[in-house]
Each structure stands twice: as structure tokens, then as C-alpha cells.
Amino acid sequence: xxxxxxxxxxxxxxxxxxxxxxxxxxxxxxxxxTNNEVRKMNCRKGVRKxxxxxxxxxxxxxKGLVSVFDVPLGQHRFISLDTIKRVNMMGKRFIVxx
Numbered sequence: 668x669x670x671x672x673x674x675x676x677x678x679x680x681x682x683x684x685x686x687x688x689x690x691x692x693x694x695x696x697x698x699x700x701t702n703n704e705v706r707k708m709n710c711r712k713g714v715r716k717x718x719x720x721x722x723x724x725x726x727x728x729x730k731g732l733v734s735v736f737d738v739p740l741g742q743h744r745f746i747s748l749d750t751i752k753r754v755n756m757m758g759k760r761f762i763v764x765x
Contacts, residue, residue: 670759670760671760672753672760672761672762673759673760673761673762674761674762674763674764675761675762675763675764676763676764677749677751677763679761680748680751680754680761680763681748681749681751683754683756683761684712684733684746684748684751684754685733685748687712687756688712690711690712690713690714691711691756691757692709692710692711692738693709693710693711693754693755693756693757694707694708694709694710694753694754694755694756695707695708695710695735695746695751695753695754695755696708696751696752696753696754697746697747697750697751697752698747698750698752699747699750700747700750705752708735708737708744708746709737709738709739710735710736710737710738710744710746711735711736711738712733712734712735712736714735714736714743716736716741718743727745731747731748731749732745732746732747732748733745733746733748751763
């Protein structure tokens, strides 16, 4: 039985991703800033694999980004928080409305 998606605002979607704790998987669909392509990513937060300790050369929060680990690619990536379209987490499907 597929549950109907829950409609949430852009701000609520951003908060859900920012507040998501633990190393559980979630799926997010968003628009990439570089080429306006819609990207669907299966990812986790809090993964330290491959982190060398040099730190980032910029502040992702000030640019509206959140760091995640893209599981299928095995690489760290950023999600553009202001272009989120859908989020699947905690067994629930959320769709962002204007």
C-alpha cells in the first residue's frame, strides 16, 4: 500500500533535512544550481568516510547548502536547500508546494 505524499512548504522541507539525525538513509529530489537539472539522490548525513580534515574552503550554510553522502556514488555532495522538490524519510513521502 503506497501512502499519499504529505504536502509541506519549502521551509518545512529545509528544516526536515537540517534536523535529520543519525545515519539513516533518505531520498531527496532537488534542482541543481549549476545546470537546472532535477537530481534525485539517495543519501545519508553524518558520514565521515573519505574526510581528510582539511575542511571546506567555503561555508555551505551561508550558500544554502547541506553536505550529504551520496550512497550510490560513494561521494560527498551538497544539496541545494532552496530548490527541494520531494523528500522521502522516516517511511514518509513529502512533496514541496509553493
